[in-house]
Amino acid sequence: MSWGLINAMGHVGIQTTKLEESVFDATQILGLRETERTSDAVYLAAGNVHHELVYVESDVDGVDSFGLVAVNGDALRTIRRRVEDEGFKIVSEKPRGAGIEDGFSFVGPEGFVFEIYIGMQEDKASQLSFGPDRYGHFNFHPRDVGGMMRFLQRVLDFRLSDVIGDDYAYFMRCNPDHHGIALVRGKGTLHHHAWQTQSIADLGKLGDRLNKLGRELIWGPVRHGAGNNIAAYFVEPSGNVIELYTDLEQIYDPNRPPVVWGEDENWYNMWSNYRPMDFRTHGLAPANPAP
Structure with a gap:
């Protein structure tokens, strides 16, 4: 849809x-x-x-x-x-x-x-593993966040789901998922790509797998306000972040007005005010930036 x-x-x-x-x-x-x-x-x-x-x-x-x-x-x-x-x-x-x-x-x-x-092409898995159901969205940090938002609207028909602050962040959708692309004003980098799973228990198991390898989650599980999803994050070898999430809000009304948050409101963690200070320092710039 x-x-x-x-x-x-x-x-x-x-x-x-x-x-x-x-x-x-x-x-x-x-x-x-x-x-x-x-x-x-x-x-x-x-x-x-x-x-x-x-x-x-x-x-x-x-x-x-x-x-x-x-x-x-x-x-x-x-x-x-x-x-x-x-x-x-x-x-x-x-x-x-x-x-x-x-x-x-x-x-x-x-x-x-x-x-x-x-x-x-279709490629059916021969058997089910412990992994997520599908790729869901990505979050990146444009320098001109408003310009990127308007580009996604004007050229690709994305719609606004949530607006954060005064030109600070935008959550945008192309189907019922609350967001396929999230934009947060930053340094011109991709922050994370995100994958949908069925249960919060899968987020705990992700933490267990990382722990066995001597690694760790950098945040979560956490319940976001914008999107309502429960999420957990870790850093991959490239320096980018991977999110595993569940329970993302679904929006079936194409004309639903965006939810508006103040930049200082707790739109990022409904369970507490905690947000790691270095969370947004991770990420990747374009590999081959245009001249």
Whole structure:
């Protein structure tokens, strides 16, 4: 179900200097499965699709791309025209990786690459593991958070779910999930990609797996106010953060007005006022920023 040109969050692509360590975290800690491996990339998924996360071997740690699924071919072409009208640079007129039928990529605001596509291959898991159900959203910290919000509205038809403060943060949706993209004013970095699971017990088990490896959660479990989800976070080898969450608010009214919070209100932790001071210091800049 969607109300615009994009109907699903597709994937996150990350360039990493520690490919095998990143794949270990994704498969052995988060619980994804490897679906394909090429000479320089590893494709991973939780759901029955070819990929929802891609690690690209690189000499830098950074964001490779954000993948978004268009409703159909007409929507894909409409977005392509909007991108052209906005003057954004097209970096590929065809899918950049494996497992996608049709799509294109462009450099959006602040150097982040967006890949818009249709027709991802199906890849059914042979058996269920301990991992999440699916990829859900990403959170990043643009310098011009208002400009990024308006770009997502104007070009990709995202809608506002929550507004935080005076041009401080925006939570935006492309389907009933409260947010597919969260924006918090910052230094121009991706902060985390997030994965939906069925129970808060799965968040506890994530903490147990990290503990066995001598590692730790950096925050959570915590109940957010914006989105209502229960979440836990850890840092992957690239320096980016991974979130596992459950119980995210669902919004079925396409015209529901956004919930408005004050910046100093407790929109981030409904169970206490605690928020780690270094939580937002993690993250990744675009790997290949536009000149």
